[in-house]
Amino acid sequence: MFDGWTWNLDGWIIVAGILCAVAASLLGNFLVLRRLSMLGDAISHAVLPGLAAAFLLTGTRDSIPMFLGAAAVGVLTALVSEWIRGYGKVDEGAAMGVVFTGLFALGLIVIVQAADRVDLDPGCVLYGAIELTPLDTVSVAGWQVPRVVAVLSVVLLVNLIVVVVFFKELKISSFDPALAMSLGINARAMHYLLMTLVAVTAVASFETVGSILVVAMFVVPAATAHLCTDRLGVMILISALVAATAAVFGHAGAVVIPQSVGYHSTTTAGMMAVAAGACFTVALLFAPRYGVIARWVRRRALSLSILAEDLLAVLFRAEERQTRDFPRDGAGLRDTLQTGATATRAALFWLRRRGDLQLGTAGYDLTDQGRQRARRLIRSHRLWERYLVEAGGVGGTHLHENAEQLEHFTDEALRRQLADETASPNVDPHGRPIPPE
Amino acid sequence: MSRSQERSATKIAIAALFVLLTLMVTSQSARAGESSSITDRSVDWPTWEQWRRVLLVEDYNTRLVLAGTTLLGFAAGAVGSFTLLRKRSLMGDALSHATLPGIGLAFVLATLTGGDGKSLAVLLAGATLSALCGLAVILVIRNATRIKEDAALGIVLSVFFGAGVAVLGVAQQMRTGHAAGLEGFIYGKTASMVPLDAQLIGLAAAVVTIGCLLLFKEFKLLCFDESFAASRGYPVVALDVALMVLVVAVMIIGLQAVGLILMIALMVVPACAARFWTERMAVMTIAAAGIGAASCFAGAAMSALLPRLPSGAMIVVVATIVFVLSMLFAPARGLIARAVRRMRLESKVRRQHLLRAMYERLEARGTPPRPDQRDESLPVPFDELLPVRSWTAKELRSCIRRAERQELLRLASDDSVRLSPAGCREAIKDVHHHRLWELYLIKYADVAPSQVDRDADAIEHVLDAGMIAELESLVQEQVARRRIAPSPHDLADPEQSA
Numbered sequence: 001m002f003d004g005w006t007w008n009l010d011g012w013i014i015v016a017g018i019l020c021a022v023a024a025s026l027l028g029n030f031l032v033l034r035r036l037s038m039l040g041d042a043i044s045h046a047v048l049p050g051l052a053a054a055f056l057l058t059g060t061r062d063s064i065p066m067f068l069g070a071a072a073v074g075v076l077t078a079l080v081s082e083w084i085r086g087y088g089k090v091d092e093g094a095a096m097g098v099v100f101t102g103l104f105a106l107g108l109i110v111i112v113q114a115a116d117r118v119d120l121d122p123g124c125v126l127y128g129a130i131e132l133t134p135l136d137t138v139s140v141a142g143w144q145v146p147r148v149v150a151v152l153s154v155v156l157l158v159n160l161i162v163v164v165v166f167f168k169e170l171k172i173s174s175f176d177p178a179l180a181m182s183l184g185i186n187a188r189a190m191h192y193l194l195m196t197l198v199a200v201t202a203v204a205s206f207e208t209v210g211s212i213l214v215v216a217m218f219v220v221p222a223a224t225a226h227l228c229t230d231r232l233g234v235m236i237l238i239s240a241l242v243a244a245t246a247a248v249f250g251h252a253g254a255v256v257i258p259q260s261v262g263y264h265s266t267t268t269a270g271m272m273a274v275a276a277g278a279c280f281t282v283a284l285l286f287a288p289r290y291g292v293i294a295r296w297v298r299r300r301a302l303s304l305s306i307l308a309e310d311l312l313a314v315l316f317r318a319e320e321r322q323t324r325d326f327p328r329d330g331a332g333l334r335d336t337l338q339t340g341a342t343a344t345r346a347a348l349f350w351l352r353r354r355g356d357l358q359l360g361t362a363g364y365d366l367t368d369q370g371r372q373r374a375r376r377l378i379r380s381h382r383l384w385e386r387y388l389v390e391a392g393g394v395g396g397t398h399l400h401e402n403a404e405q406l407e408h409f410t411d412e413a414l415r416r417q418l419a420d421e422t423a424s425p426n427v428d429p430h431g432r433p434i435p436p437e
Numbered sequence: 438m439s440r441s442q443e444r445s446a447t448k449i450a451i452a453a454l455f456v457l458l459t460l461m462v463t464s465q466s467a468r469a470g471e472s473s474s475i476t477d478r479s480v481d482w483p484t485w486e487q488w489r490r491v492l493l494v495e496d497y498n499t500r501l502v503l504a505g506t507t508l509l510g511f512a513a514g515a516v517g518s519f520t521l522l523r524k525r526s527l528m529g530d531a532l533s534h535a536t537l538p539g540i541g542l543a544f545v546l547a548t549l550t551g552g553d554g555k556s557l558a559v560l561l562a563g564a565t566l567s568a569l570c571g572l573a574v575i576l577v578i579r580n581a582t583r584i585k586e587d588a589a590l591g592i593v594l595s596v597f598f599g600a601g602v603a604v605l606g607v608a609q610q611m612r613t614g615h616a617a618g619l620e621g622f623i624y625g626k627t628a629s630m631v632p633l634d635a636q637l638i639g640l641a642a643a644v645v646t647i648g649c650l651l652l653f654k655e656f657k658l659l660c661f662d663e664s665f666a667a668s669r670g671y672p673v674v675a676l677d678v679a680l681m682v683l684v685v686a687v688m689i690i691g692l693q694a695v696g697l698i699l700m701i702a703l704m705v706v707p708a709c710a711a712r713f714w715t716e717r718m719a720v721m722t723i724a725a726a727g728i729g730a731a732s733c734f735a736g737a738a739m740s741a742l743l744p745r746l747p748s749g750a751m752i753v754v755v756a757t758i759v760f761v762l763s764m765l766f767a768p769a770r771g772l773i774a775r776a777v778r779r780m781r782l783e784s785k786v787r788r789q790h791l792l793r794a795m796y797e798r799l800e801a802r803g804t805p806p807r808p809d810q811r812d813e814s815l816p817v818p819f820d821e822l823l824p825v826r827s828w829t830a831k832e833l834r835s836c837i838r839r840a841e842r843q844e845l846l847r848l849a850s851d852d853s854v855r856l857s858p859a860g861c862r863e864a865i866k867d868v869h870h871h872r873l874w875e876l877y878l879i880k881y882a883d884v885a886p887s888q889v890d891r892d893a894d895a896i897e898h899v900l901d902a903g904m905i906a907e908l909e910s911l912v913q914e915q916v917a918r919r920r921i922a923p924s925p926h927d928l929a930d931p932e933q934s935a
Binding site for chain 1: 521524525526527530578581582583584585587588590591592594595596598599600601602603604605606607610611698699701702704705706708709712713745746747749750751752753754757760764770772
């Protein structure tokens with residue numbers, strides 16, 4: 001399965017991928033929270049004139065001037081977008097769109113103007129060459145380490161230190177810049193620090209995952225983590241974990257999947273983005289609180305419990321009015337409440353299991369326990385009606401509808417409070433008795 | 438200088454120019470052979486002949502490119518004005534990147550089934566389907582989870598593009614079909630536009646224009662108040678999807694003709710530029726379409742005229758220049774216009790503060806100015822005005838000078854200030870407004886009398902006539918019309934309070 005998998009090569013590729021992914025995801029949390037997710041994309045396109053200018057000024061493709069030029073333009077992109085947003089009152093995304101397309105076009109013109117002499121392919125800026133990682137090595141403390149790994153380790157370390165040291169400041173200024181300012185934290189300086197780090201990380205990552213795919217590591221792990229937790233510290237940890245996982249499985253997928261259909265490996269950087277997307281999909285579906293499935297189940301459970309309470313209330317009212325021919329079988333109850341067959345059957349089944357209902361000759365009957373439960377519900381309903389009339393001035397048809405919604409979310413303490421507010425009445429506004437607790 | 442001298446000077450100048458031009462041309466042609474320095478970027482200026490050819494669109498190819506890009510700019514600008522107001526400007530960015538996996542898969546499938554993997558119809562179909570998938574994913578993420586729109590765009594952009602790169606990585610290994618250059622599909626080549634491209638663009642532009650015209654009212658409502666539209670029974674989701682489908686239509690057609698970055702720019706920049714000029718939706722849409730078309734025409738024409746200027750990049754640069762100019766100089770919302778308006782307001786506020794300070798000083802002495810005053814008021818020494826507010830002596834002096842120019846008051850030689858009759862009337866009006874608002878705050882907003890001065894300070898300058906009339910009727914029992922109520926709080930002697 002892992003034909004041609006050599007740890008000396010693939011191991012370094014994975015290490016480079018993990019370093020880049022984690023470095024980007026650390027900052028990505030703050031970008032996602034500040035709704036600046038598209039900034040990575042904007043910077044990745046905008047650095048072109050920086051690269052071109054650095055090349056034209058120095059005449060070499062030496063990486064240090066190129067890096068400085070690109071990072072400078074990256075920071076400039078963030079600043080100018082922010083400036084246009086603030087002073088021009090332009091939407092955030094649109095401001096970024098204006099800046100990065102303009103800069104990209106400028107860079108393209110400069111490159112084409114100097115096309116005869118310049119060997120600077122915009123394509124090679126946009127696509128990383130992570131597969132070439134192991135070929136270019138430097139010696140660090142006697143070890144032969146790929147240059148990319150050395151560079152990205154430094155970037156990761158810097159990001160980590162900044163995030164740990166300025167955790168509180170970044171957190172407050174991301175959630176509430178005004179509060180941050182009032183606490184004496186310079187939110188603007190934090191913003192610029194973050195933007196600088198984003199630009200540096202983006203530019204440093206071009207060599208590994210390709211500029212457009214840096215966006216994946218800026219956004220996707222952080223968004224995944226955002227679905228899983230409400231705590232920023234936990235969110236950062238989860239996002240780093242997701243990023244690392246995506247890097248490992250992305251490379252494995254790039255090697256294994258094409259082999260299974262008879263081709264050589266495909267682009268690792270692309271597959272890393274896809275793996276991150278897969279992580280996001282899993283979180284989207286299965287996250288415990290904010291996942292689609294969890295939310296669906298919670299909604300179903302709530303509507304089922306409301307339906308069950310409505311069933312009890314209907315039977316209680318029938319007993320109260322002593323309606324003899326009230327249909328008490330499943331179909332009759334369904335018609336009365338206008339609900340679906342499956343939902344009614346499930347609610348009735350659940351009520352019988354809980355011992356609130358028993359099956360009699362003419363249909364369902366309330367047990368003592370069920371009657372007690374229903375009485376409390378009716379009490380809530382009629383107290384609410386009373387309260388709404390007296391305190392809220394609500395009348396007419398809205399009265400019943402409002403009370404019908406509120407009754408399901410009213411506990412004993414609230415009932416007591418309602419009774420106090422309405423001077424413990426005995427009848428509701430329609431003249432029906434309010435049952436005791 | 439005699440006439441003959443003048444003529445010979447002209448001759449010398451022309452000759453010098455000619456020599457210079459010849460030198461430039463020869464050095465250019467000489468340089469073409471050798472490898473010259475990289476900093477040399479001299480531009481070959483076009484001849485009159487070339488100008489004429491481009492401007493009168495005589496060349497078939499130029500005509501094609503100009504017509505195609507201009508129509509594209511028109512359509513993209515119109516659609517962009519809606520997406521801008523929906524705060525979805527970067528939707529085009531995300532969706533254009535999301536076309537890549539569709540292009541790759543369409544190629545692979547067509548090649549595997551023995552078809553032509555690079556036929557335009559196949560690739561367009563793949564790109565469209567893929568972009569629509571991306572759109573659906575964005576809407577699902579946005580509507581079904583707590584993830585915000587911008588992150589949804591980022592996710593779709595990066596994951597789809599990554600998938601596309603991975604698919605192309607496999608497609609390029611296929612023995613048949615020659616996948617090389619497939620990714621070029623989304624980078625576009627404006628200069629080599631073929632008639633089919635121009636026809637497609639024309640068609641898409643027509644569809645988009647008609648769509649925008651037919652659904653203009655609905656889109657407008659969608660942009661400004663989505664929930665109101667829903668409450669009036671408009672199918673909001675369907676309209677949203679319709680708008681996005683128009684975006685996808687323009688984008689896919691434009692993408693392969695002019696490239697990704699240019700398409701993003703055309704969707705965003707003209708609309709942003711147009712926004713500075715107007716507050717009316719219809720005007721903005723037309724302006725955005727016009728700016729889009731004009732920048733495309735100008736950019737493409739410049740590219741045809743001057744060598745080595747890629748037309749796509751030139752169009753973006755022209756549009757960006759229009760944006761910058763609009764942002765600075767547009768009268769409605771431009772930076773300069775807004776700054777001027779703010780400065781005018783600030784100067785008015787300072788003037789009213791000065792006049793009110795004058796009135797209150799005079800009033801404290803028991804000699805308030807009267808509305809029917811025919812001569813100057815009594816003098817108030819400068820030193821007495823200075824502690825009234827937190828203004829520096831320099832600020833106060835410049836404020837006095839400005840009011841002097843408007844003949845509201847006069848700074849006498851003994852460094853005291855006197856109100857002119859016009860200044861008296863102005864001061865009475867300002868004090869009237871201030872105290873009306875104070876009384877209103879005390880009576881209706883339960884603000885303590887010791888607090889109202891500062892609150893009224895913030896609002897008194899922006900009260901219009903209707904508001905004043907309303908205030909007067911509200912606090913009428915306390916204020917007889919045209920008369921000034923006494924201040925509801927102590928007008929503390931600044932000397933003592935300081």
